[in-house]
Amino acid sequence: MNPTAAPATMPDLSCYTTNLLAHLAPDVPGVRRRFAEGVRLAVRLDLPPGELAFSHHPRVDRTQDGRELAYRGAADWPAARAALLDTLHHERRVLAAGNTRHLPWAAAHGRADAPHWLLIHEHRAGRWRIADHFTALTPFGDQEPFHGWIDDAALAAALAPVPDPPPEAVRRDRFALGQETPLPPAGHYRWLTRQAAPSHDGAAPGPGTWSLRLETSLAAIAGALRTDATVLARYVDDLWAAARHHTYALAFAVADGRLHPESGAAASAAWGELPRTLRFAAQSAARGRPRPGVVDRALEQVLSAQQALGTDLPDLPPREDDHETDPA
Numbered sequence: 397m398n399p400t401a402a403p404a405t406m407p408d409l410s411c412y413t414t415n416l417l418a419h420l421a422p423d424v425p426g427v428r429r430r431f432a433e434g435v436r437l438a439v440r441l442d443l444p445p446g447e448l449a450f451s452h453h454p455r456v457d458r459t460q461d462g463r464e465l466a467y468r469g470a471a472d473w474p475a476a477r478a479a480l481l482d483t484l485h486h487e488r489r490v491l492a493a494g495n496t497r498h499l500p501w502a503a504a505h506g507r508a509d510a511p512h513w514l515l516i517h518e519h520r521a522g523r524w525r526i527a528d529h530f531t532a533l534t535p536f537g538d539q540e541p542f543h544g545w546i547d548d549a550a551l552a553a554a555l556a557p558v559p560d561p562p563p564e565a566v567r568r569d570r571f572a573l574g575q576e577t578p579l580p581p582a583g584h585y586r587w588l589t590r591q592a593a594p595s596h597d598g599a600a601p602g603p604g605t606w607s608l609r610l611e612t613s614l615a616a617i618a619g620a621l622r623t624d625a626t627v628l629a630r631y632v633d634d635l636w637a638a639a640r641h642h643t644y645a646l647a648f649a650v651a652d653g654r655l656h657p658e659s660g661a662a663a664s665a666a667w668g669e670l671p672r673t674l675r676f677a678a679q680s681a682a683r684g685r686p687r688p689g690v691v692d693r694a695l696e697q698v699l700s701a702q703q704a705l706g707t708d709l710p711d712l713p714p715r716e717d718d719h720e721t722d723p724a
Contacts, residue, residue: 407644407664410637411530412572415513416457418529419491423459430456432648434574435641439613442605446623448616449567450634451601452641455574464593465491465573469580473552476585481519483589490516493569493586498553501542503534509558511569516551516587524551535675557583564630576602610702614695621691625681628691632678636671643667659705666701670694 408414413431420427431453438451457465468483470476483490494512496504504510518525528542546554558565561582569586570576580586600606607613617635621628643664649655673694677687 407640407647408531409640409644410452411512411528411532412568412637413452413641414530415491415515415528416572418527419489419515420457424457425460427456429648432645435645436608437610437613437638437642438601439607439616440602440604441607441612441616446620446627447563448620448631448634449571449602449604450638451571451574451606452638453574454599457573458593459590462593463590465577465588466591467577467580467586468589469584469586471581471584473585476555476587477548477552480516480587483587484516484519487590488517491588492516492555494554495556495558498556499528499542500546500550501528501540503532503536503539507536509561511558511561511565513572514554523547526551526554555585555587557585559583562630564634568634571601574601611699614699618692618695622688625686628674628681629678632671632674635674639667639670655705663701663705666698670698 409417417428417431424430434454434456436451436453440449443449455464468479470479480490480492492514494514496502496510496512497506497508499505499512499514502512512528512530515527515529516524517527523545524547525545526542530539531541532539561569566579570579599608607616617631621631646655646660646664646667650657650660673690677690677694680687680690
């Protein structure tokens with residue numbers, strides 16, 4: 397077995413991590429394995445009641461020559477277009493932030509605003525070659541990967557900033573690379589480029605106190621979801637992403653022979669059921685019928701399935717302390 401390769405068939409990831417790994421793969425050897433072995437559900441513990449921040453993995457974007465990704469932005473399309481062309485020339489491809497409402501291939505096209513990463517591979521004669529590797533059954537229907545050319549006006553629309561994103565969406569962007577990353581001003585076009593990587597001390601994803609252990613994180617999530625019936629709907633997408641990431645990590649462990657297939661399947665089933673149950677509970681709460689017991693049982697089943705593995709896979713390796721605090 398090639399120790400840096402991913403198994404031939406792998407579970408799908410989130411729209412961020414799907415296109416992040418596709419962007420990194422040519423420059424970061426073994427990035428899919430590095431990602432799988434780093435999957436976590438880190439949760440910040442010191443935010444106000446009902447507020448959550450998540451980190452789904454450590455940074456995996458650092459190259460051997462000491463560079464990492466960072467956001468760039470522009471206030472208008474002409475400036476963004478010029479910067480995208482410059483980045484494309486120097487880096488050969490660009491990871492850019494789009495808006496699902498304006499992506500013709502997206503299931504949410506014309507229906508809902510949400511940040512969505514996509515890849516720009518080429519510009520020729522006023523047209524841009526785009527790749528979006530993401531696939532999923534979303535609340536708006538099936539989304540399939542897209543590979544094709546779009547014109548300048550279509551790209552300007554596709555990358556239009558999400559208007560007035562809620563706090564949880566801002567935090568998803570801020571921690572999308574695994575560690576807190578500064579964002580361009582609200583309302584700006586966004587993309588990512590490489591820069592010299594600064595030194596990072598500690599395992600904490602950002603300022604504050606974080607749980608890096610699954611048991612503590614799930615307890616914090618359960619507590620937050622009990623604060624208000626609307627909280628569940630705000631964070632279903634984060635836990636859907638966590639389920640996809642952990643299923644991916646489990647598939648790697650099974651393919652490596654580190655985990656028995658039946659054990660991996662049982663844990664994957666528990667993770668897969670989690671977002672379905674939470675969406676049902678969120679819809680029920682919106683109709684005035686909250687189901688906290690259903691939510692608690694779904695989280696408990698995930699924890700029980702992970703503990704039944706008899707290993708820390710795919711959580712982080714054991715630490716002396718459940719928490720990491722960054723005083724910055």
